[in-house]
Amino acid sequence: MDLFALTAHQIMELIASGATSPVEVAAAVRARISAVNDRTNAFIRTYQESPVGASPMPIPIGIKDNICVKGRLVTCASRILKDFCPPYDAAVIEKIRAVGGVILGSLNMDEFAFGSSSETSAYGIVRNPWDLERVPGGSSGGSAAAVAAGEAVWALGSDTGGSIRQPASFCGVVGLKPTYGRVSRYGLIAFGSSLDQIGPITKDVTDCARLLNIIAGFDRRDSTSVDLPVPDYALSLRRDVKGLRIGIPKEYFIAGIQPEVQAAVMAAVAFFRKEGAIIKDISLPHTEYAVATYYIAATAEASSNLARFDGVEFGLRAVPEKSRKAGIVDMYEETRARGFGDEAKRRIMLGTYVLSAGYYDAYYLRALKARTLIKNDLDKAFVDCDIILSPTAPTTAFRIGEKASDPLAMYLSDIFTIPANLAGVPALSLPCGFDSAGLPIGLQLMAAPFAEEKIFSTAFAYEQAHGWHTKRARLDL
Amino acid sequence: MDFETVIGLEVHLQLNTATKIFCACRNDFGLPANTCVCPVCLGLPGTLPVLNRMVLRSGMKVGLALNCTINTFVKFDRKNYYYPDLPKGYQISQFDFPIAKKGFLDFITGGQEKRIGITRAHMEEDAGKLIHDDAVNATLVDYNRTGTPLIEIVSEPELRSAQEAYDYLSALKLTLQYLNVSDCDMEKGSLRCDANVSIRPKGEEKLGTRTELKNMNSFSAVKRAIEHEAERQARLVFSGGSVVQQTLLWNEEKSVTVPMRSKEQAHDYRYFPEPDLVPFTLTEAAIAAVRGELPELPFVRLRRMVAQYGIMDYDAIILVSDRAFADFFEAAALTGVDVKSLVNWMNGPLMKELKERRCRVTDLKLKPLDLAALVRRVNDGTISNLAAKDILADIVDSGKDVDLVIREQGLAQVSDEDELGKIVDDILKEHPQVVEQIRSGKANAAGFLVGQAMKRMQGKANPKILNEFIQRRVMHV
Numbered sequence: 001m002d003l004f005a006l007t008a009h010q011i012m013e014l015i016a017s018g019a020t021s022p023v024e025v026a027a028a029v030r031a032r033i034s035a036v037n038d039r040t041n042a043f044i045r046t047y048q049e050s051p052v053g054a055s056p057m058p059i060p061i062g063i064k065d066n067i068c069v070k071g072r073l074v075t076c077a078s079r080i081l082k083d084f085c086p087p088y089d090a091a092v093i094e095k096i097r098a099v100g101g102v103i104l105g106s107l108n109m110d111e112f113a114f115g116s117s118s119e120t121s122a123y124g125i126v127r128n129p130w131d132l133e134r135v136p137g138g139s140s141g142g143s144a145a146a147v148a149a150g151e152a153v154w155a156l157g158s159d160t161g162g163s164i165r166q167p168a169s170f171c172g173v174v175g176l177k178p179t180y181g182r183v184s185r186y187g188l189i190a191f192g193s194s195l196d197q198i199g200p201i202t203k204d205v206t207d208c209a210r211l212l213n214i215i216a217g218f219d220r221r222d223s224t225s226v227d228l229p230v231p232d233y234a235l236s237l238r239r240d241v242k243g244l245r246i247g248i249p250k251e252y253f254i255a256g257i258q259p260e261v262q263a264a265v266m267a268a269v270a271f272f273r274k275e276g277a278i279i280k281d282i283s284l285p286h287t288e289y290a291v292a293t294y295y296i297a298a299t300a301e302a303s304s305n306l307a308r309f310d311g312v313e314f315g316l317r318a319v320p321e322k323s324r325k326a327g328i329v330d331m332y333e334e335t336r337a338r339g340f341g342d343e344a345k346r347r348i349m350l351g352t353y354v355l356s357a358g359y360y361d362a363y364y365l366r367a368l369k370a371r372t373l374i375k376n377d378l379d380k381a382f383v384d385c386d387i388i389l390s391p392t393a394p395t396t397a398f399r400i401g402e403k404a405s406d407p408l409a410m411y412l413s414d415i416f417t418i419p420a421n422l423a424g425v426p427a428l429s430l431p432c433g434f435d436s437a438g439l440p441i442g443l444q445l446m447a448a449p450f451a452e453e454k455i456f457s458t459a460f461a462y463e464q465a466h467g468w469h470t471k472r473a474r475l476d477l
Numbered sequence: 478m479d480f481e482t483v484i485g486l487e488v489h490l491q492l493n494t495a496t497k498i499f500c501a502c503r504n505d506f507g508l509p510a511n512t513c514v515c516p517v518c519l520g521l522p523g524t525l526p527v528l529n530r531m532v533l534r535s536g537m538k539v540g541l542a543l544n545c546t547i548n549t550f551v552k553f554d555r556k557n558y559y560y561p562d563l564p565k566g567y568q569i570s571q572f573d574f575p576i577a578k579k580g581f582l583d584f585i586t587g588g589q590e591k592r593i594g595i596t597r598a599h600m601e602e603d604a605g606k607l608i609h610d611d612a613v614n615a616t617l618v619d620y621n622r623t624g625t626p627l628i629e630i631v632s633e634p635e636l637r638s639a640q641e642a643y644d645y646l647s648a649l650k651l652t653l654q655y656l657n658v659s660d661c662d663m664e665k666g667s668l669r670c671d672a673n674v675s676i677r678p679k680g681e682e683k684l685g686t687r688t689e690l691k692n693m694n695s696f697s698a699v700k701r702a703i704e705h706e707a708e709r710q711a712r713l714v715f716s717g718g719s720v721v722q723q724t725l726l727w728n729e730e731k732s733v734t735v736p737m738r739s740k741e742q743a744h745d746y747r748y749f750p751e752p753d754l755v756p757f758t759l760t761e762a763a764i765a766a767v768r769g770e771l772p773e774l775p776f777v778r779l780r781r782m783v784a785q786y787g788i789m790d791y792d793a794i795i796l797v798s799d800r801a802f803a804d805f806f807e808a809a810a811l812t813g814v815d816v817k818s819l820v821n822w823m824n825g826p827l828m829k830e831l832k833e834r835r836c837r838v839t840d841l842k843l844k845p846l847d848l849a850a851l852v853r854r855v856n857d858g859t860i861s862n863l864a865a866k867d868i869l870a871d872i873v874d875s876g877k878d879v880d881l882v883i884r885e886q887g888l889a890q891v892s893d894e895d896e897l898g899k900i901v902d903d904i905l906k907e908h909p910q911v912v913e914q915i916r917s918g919k920a921n922a923a924g925f926l927v928g929q930a931m932k933r934m935q936g937k938a939n940p941k942i943l944n945e946f947i948q949r950r951v952m953h954v
Contacts, residue, residue, distance in 0.1 A: 364749060
C-alpha cells in the first residue's frame with residue numbers, strides 16, 4: 001500500500017500501531033510530489049519541514065497560496081506578491097501547527113482566487129490528475145489536484161463562490177465550505193470578505209470532519225468569526241439518514257446541465273429515498289439572480305481588498321521607463337499593470353464600476369437586496385429540510401482553454417455553489433460517480449448555518465454505501 | 478450689498494485611548510518612525526480589523542456631550558482612495574450611520590449665548606505621515622499614526638463670522654477636554670479643523686457656493702483663514718465673478734489661501750459597508766451607562782457657578798476654562814472661605830503662577846485647602862497681600878502648610894502695640910518737622926512716617942493698624 005494514497009485517519013491508525021512513522025509518511029508524500037508535480041503543477045513551492053515528536057496529528061498538509069504562513073512566501077499565485085513573506089501565521093496555520101501538522105508547501109490557484117479553472121495563476125495552469133488535458137476546477141485547483149494526486153494527504157482551500165467545492169467535484173475528492181464565521185479568516189488574503197471561508201479538501205468525509213475540527217473555532221482577531229462551541233464532528237459520522245428531510249431544488253436541475261451529472265445526482269436521491277430519507281421537491285426562486293449578485297458583491301469587495309497592492313509597502317513595485325504622470329501615480333499604474341493578470345484586472349474594474357457614484361444604487365445596492373432574497377430562500381427551505389441536495393457543478397471537468405476566453409461561461413460553472421456563499425451556509429461536495437470519460441462527478445449537500453454535522457452524517461452515509469472515494473486518479477499510467 | 482459669511486466646521490479629533498482603533502498597538506506619539514505598528518495597522522494582506530471598544534465609548538461620550546442622538550446601529554464603511562500614507566487603499570470610517578447625529582453646542586460669543594447645530598460625529602482611523610527627506614530625495618512613510626482613532630465632528634453651516642468660528646472651536650475644545658477623550662492639541666495634530674466657507678447677501682436664505690479650507694494649524698489660523706477667504710469671495714463677487722467650489726490650502730506664512738490641484742479634488746470614494754466588521758446594535762442601557770459617566774459640561778457648569786457663588790460671568794468663564802481649575806476652586810470654596818476673595822486669588826495670582834510655570838493646577842503641590850487657608854489669613858489680617866503673594870509663590874511648589882510658612886519666615890504682621898509703640902516713638906523723634914506738619918492739618922504727611930516705620934519693621938507691620946497708631950500718637954502725645 002502506498003502511504004501517499006492513504007487518508008489521514010488511515011495513516012493515524014498505522015502510526016498508532018507502529019506500522020509507520022510521521023517521518024516515513026512525510027517522506028512518502030514528498031516523494032510523490034517529486035514524482036508527479038511536474039504533471040499536475042499543483043504545488044507552486046514546497047518546504048522541507050520535519051514532523052515534530054509525538055504530536056496528535058502529524059499529517060502532511062498542503063496550503064492554498066492565499067493563506068499566510070509565517071516567514072514563507074505567500075503570493076496568491078500573483079506576480080504582484082512575488083516576494084511577500086508574511087510575518088505572521090494565519091489562525092488556521094496556528095491550529096494546524098498546534099496538532100503537529102507538517103506543512104508541505106503552497107498550492108497553486110487562480111490568481112487571487114479569481115477563477116473556476118486554475119488557469120489564471122502566474123505560476124502556470126494546474127492540470128486535473130484524472131485527465132491532464134482538463135482543468136482541476138478553481139480557484140482551489142491546486143489543493144484539489146494535490147489531494148487527488150496523493151501529493152498531499154489533505155489540504156486547505158478557500159471558497160468564495162465555490163472555490164473549494166467545484167475543484168473537489170472536478171477532482172473526485174471531498175471539499176467543504178464551512179458556515180461563514182465557523183473558521184477564522186485571519187491570515188486569509190481576502191477576495192470577497194463577506195463570502196470567503198477557509199475549508200478542508202480531503203480524500204473522504206471522515207478526514208473532512210477531522211480537519212474541520214482542527215481549524216474551526218472562534219477567533220477574536222476576526223470579528224466575523226462566531227463564538228459558538230465546535231462539536232466533535234467525528235461523532236456525526238453515522239450512517240443513519242432515516243427521516244432525514246432532503247430538499248431537491250428544481251432551479252438546480254436546468255437545461256445545460258450535463259446529463260451524466262444529472263443522472264448521478266438523481267441516483268443519489270434514489271439512494272437516500274431507499275434509506276428512508278424524506279425527499280422533498282423545493283423551490284429556491286431567486287437562484288437565477290445568484291451569479292449576477294455574486295459577481296457584483298464579490299468584485300466590489302475585491303476591488304477594495306486589492307487596493308493595498310500598490311507598490312508602496314510590500315509586493316511588486318514597478319516604475320515606467322518614461323515618466324508619464326506624477327511619480328506616485330506612475331508607480332501605482334505600472335505596478336498594478338504589470339502585477340495583476342487579466343482576470344484580476346477585469347474584476348477590479350468591474351468592482352470599481354459597481355461602487356462608483358451614480359452606479360452604486362443600480363448595481364451594488366440591488367445586489368445586496370438580491371443577496372437578502374437568496375438568503376431568505378435558503379432560510380425558508382431549511383425550515384422544512386435538513387439538507388438541500390444538488391449537483392456541485394453543471395458539468396464534469398472541462399478542457400484546458402475551453403472557457404478561458406469566455407468569462408461568462410466560466411462564471412456560470414459556479415451557479416450551484418454561489419448561493420451557499422451568499423447565504424453563509426455550509427456546503428460540501430463529495431464524489432458521486434464518474435461520467436463516460438472517467439471524470440468524477442460531485443454531489444453538493446447544503447445545510448443551515450452551523451449544521452455541518454448534518455452534512456457530515458448525510459455525506460458519510462452516502463460515501464460508505466458507494467465507495468467512490470476509494471477510486472484514485474491513475475496518474476502513473 | 479451687505480454680505481454675510483456662512484461657516485461650517487469639520488473637526489478631526491485624535492482620541493487618547495491606550496491602543497489604536499482596530500489593533501492592539503499603543504496609541505502613542507513621538508516614537509521613532511514605524512516602531513508602533515503591527516500587521517493589522519500596516520494593512521498587511523490577510524489581516525483584519527477589530528473595533529476597540531474604548532473608541533466606541535469615546536464616540537458615544539462625544540455624541541452625548543454634544544447633545545446628539547446616538548445611532549444604536551453601529552456600522553463601519555470603507556472610504557476608498559489611493560495615497561501612500563494609507564496602507565490598505567481605503568480608510569475604515571462611518572458613512573450612513575455615524576455614531577452620533579443631530580446635536581448642538583451652546584457657547585458664549587460676543588457676550589451672548591449661541592447655539593450651533595452638530596450635524597454628525599463619526600469614528601474613523603487616521604492615516605500615516607509622509608516625510609520628505611531631502612538627503613535621499615525621497616518621500617518616506619511613517620505608519621505610527623496609522624490606525625489612531627479619530628472622531629470627526631461636523632457642524633451645521635450656522636456660524637456667521639470668523640470670531641464665532643473661533644469661539645465655537647474654543648467651546649468645543651473645552652467640552653472635549655472635560656470629557657478627557659483627547660489631548661485636543663492642534664499643534665501636535667490631535668485636533669485638526671477644516672472650514673467650509675461661503676458668502677451670501679444678508680437676508681438671503683439660499684447658501685452660496687462654498688470653498689473648503691484646509692491646513693490651518695491653530696484656532697487663530699482658522700480665524701484668519703476664514704476672514705481672508707470671506708473677503709476674497711466678496712471681492713470676487715463684487716468684481717462680477719463667482720465663487721468656484723474647491724479646496725484651498727491656507728498658507729500661514731503668506732496669509733493666503735492657495736487652491737489644491739484640481740486632480741486631488743476629484744474624488745469618488747466609493748463608500749461601501751466594511752465587510753470585516755459586523756454591524757451590531759447598542760442597547761439603551763449601554764448608552765445610559767455612558768451618559769452616566771459624563772462630567773458636568775463647561776457651559777452648564779458656568780451657569781451653575783454663576784448662580785451658586787454669585788460670581789461674574791467673566792470670572793466664571795476663566796474658572797471653567799480648565800476642568801481641574803474649576804474643580805480646585807470648588808474644593809477651596811467648600812471650606813467656607815470668602816468666595817469673592819477666592820476668585821480673585823484664583824484668577825489673579827494663582828493663574829499668574831500657572832502661566833509662569835506653563836502647567837495645570839493639578840501639576841502643583843498646592844492643594845485647594847492651602848489656598849483657602851492663605852486667603853483666610855489675608856482676610857483676617859494675619860498677613861499682608863504682598864506677603865501672601867510671596868507665600869503663594871513658595872507653597873505652589875513646596876506644598877507647605879500656610880501657617881508654618883508664616884511662622885518660619887516671620888511674615889505675620891506685627892499688631893502688638895507695645896512693639897509698634899517703641900518703633901513709632903523712635904520715628905516721631907527723628908522727624909519732628911513731619912509731626913508738626915500733621916498737627917497743622919497735613920494728614921497725608923503721615924504716609925511718610927508709615928513708610929519709615931514699615932521699613933524699619935521689614936514690612937511686617939499691619940499697615941492699617943500702623944497708620945491708625947501713628948495718627949493717634951501724633952495727635953495725643
